[in-house]
Amino acid sequence: MSTDYVSDNLALPDLSGHFPNMVAGDKTKATWPYFRKEIDHTWYVDRRDPQIGFINKDEAAILYANARLFAGKSGLEIGAWRGWSSCHLLAAGLKTLHIVEPKLADADWRREFAAAVEGVGASDRAIFVPGFSPAEVVRLGESGWRWSFAFIDGDHDADAPKIDALTTSRFLEPTAMILFHDLASPYVAAGLRALRGQGWRTLVYQTAQIMGAAWRGDIAPVRHTPDPKQKWRLPDHVADLAKGS
Ligand SMILES: C[S@@+](CC[C@H](N)C(=O)[O-])C[C@H]1O[C@@H](n2cnc3c(N)ncnc32)[C@H](O)[C@@H]1O
Numbered sequence: 001m002s003t004d005y006v007s008d009n010l011a012l013p014d015l016s017g018h019f020p021n022m023v024a025g026d027k028t029k030a031t032w033p034y035f036r037k038e039i040d041h042t043w044y045v046d047r048r049d050p051q052i053g054f055i056n057k058d059e060a061a062i063l064y065a066n067a068r069l070f071a072g073k074s075g076l077e078i079g080a081w082r083g084w085s086s087c088h089l090l091a092a093g094l095k096t097l098h099i100v101e102p103k104l105a106d107a108d109w110r111r112e113f114a115a116a117v118e119g120v121g122a123s124d125r126a127i128f129v130p131g132f133s134p135a136e137v138v139r140l141g142e143s144g145w146r147w148s149f150a151f152i153d154g155d156h157d158a159d160a161p162k163i164d165a166l167t168t169s170r171f172l173e174p175t176a177m178i179l180f181h182d183l184a185s186p187y188v189a190a191g192l193r194a195l196r197g198q199g200w201r202t203l204v205y206q207t208a209q210i211m212g213a214a215w216r217g218d219i220a221p222v223r224h225t226p227d228p229k230q231k232w233r234l235p236d237h238v239a240d241l242a243k244g245s
Contacts, residue, residue: 004042012057012065035053052081065222078100176219200215
């Protein structure tokens with residue numbers, strides 16, 4: 001049976017009570033071609049959509065701890081699904097969080113999402129953006145918004161992650177971080193690599209679906225110890241990024 005793992009130097013709030021339909025997914029039925037079924041950590045899904053995963057507990061702890069470094073500052077999230085990652089970002093104390101997620105255009109979806117955000121006491125800090133990146137990011141950025149922390153977990157295919165990364169980077173503060181989920185996909189890894197090519201420092205977190213951080217300025221991403229019980233391998237497309245910068 002899969003278990004949850006959290007790096008011994010990290011901790012995270014228990015927000016699962018705000019997600020009553022979140023269950024352990026059946027990894028054997030996952031169809032995403034890059035999905036790392038072999039990592040024995042619980043994969044969480046919403047019981048109504050068993051193919052779309054949430055970040056797992058190890059990854060949520062990394063997200064939460066890095067976002068806490070930016071408590072009191074503005075954040076941006078691209079790809080929020082039902083709000084699990086958003087709630088961790090808000091619980092970390094971001095002053096505002098723009099949540100770019102097309103599903104928020106659906107009234108029922110939005111109502112349920114808003115209830116979870118209210119559950120973490122963050123209704124006044126969450127700004128719902130029911131649309132698509134990069135268009136919505138450009139619209140917000142050109143209207144004057146600047147962010148210190150961004151989490152990208154939206155469209156994972158083709159050039160989309162790279163475009164998200166480069167678009168977001170245009171509107172970030174001098175000290176800033178962009179965190180990615182799902183570097184198991186070469187397309188997502190290309191997003192991190194594009195930032196590295198622009199002079200951002202980068203690192204890779206060995207988690208079930210692999211996270212990556214790009215940062216600049218007066219900040220450093222949190223340390224993470226990969227679960228010593230797993231047999232970790234890195235896909236070839238991440239090898240250069242894992243060397244650090
Ligand atoms: C894997 S889910 C995100 C899971 C979420 N981060 C979590 O762990 O709780 C990916 C999400 O990206 C959204 N998405 C897809 N294309 C997008 C785009 N162009 N802009 C913003 N969101 C997008 C999808 O609707 C979906 O909700």
